[in-house]
Amino acid sequence: ISALGLLPILQSALLGAGALVVTRVLTYSEARDAIDLDVVVLIAAAFGLGAAIEGSGLANSIANGFTDVFSGLGDSGLMLGIVLATLVLTEVVTNNAAAVVVLPVALSIAEPAGLDPRIVAILVAMAASSSFLTPIGYQTNTMVYGPGGYRFSDYARAGWPITVVVALGLTALGTVFA
Secondary structure: OOOOOOOOHHHHHHHHHHHHHHOOOOOHHHHHHOOOHHHHHHHHHHHHHHHHHHHOOHHHHHHHHHHHHHHHHHHHHHHHHHHHHHHHHHOOOOHHHHHHHHHHHHHHHHHHHOOOHHHHHHHHHHHHOOOOOOOOOOHHHHHHHOOOOOOHHHHHHHHHHHHHHHHHHHHHHHHHHO
16 A cells, blocks of 8 residues: 555554454454564654754764764765764664664764765664674664573674674765765
């Protein structure tokens, strides 16, 4: 329904979820239990934090600092700075929170530099979902941490090469498409 342009994706998803309950594929209890309220609250708080960062002018201040540090490397340097900031933040908070917090800053960097804001938003989204260094940055990492018998250091040891490739790859792709 959403792909055909008949309804926005949120309404389509809600209709699909409702259809699962009405057709008894899921019980109401199963559907209710599938909603992780901790994640909903975290995302809502991150949206509030992101709005506060943008509304207070902090996004512009941070963007100016990033621009000063990375502008000597041109557009690629600015994009690398955005990717690195997102990668660092996504390792200590959830990917959703990292994206919501970094996006206003990244867009504040993009506008004066003449970068395509859509490309910058995609870079932030991709970098925020690239948590390979800690078990806390992404839900799947956390899920396998205990049952897999992993140590915290295992993530950093195995994840740093992937993180370097992702950072360089995203920066290169961002530069090509910006």
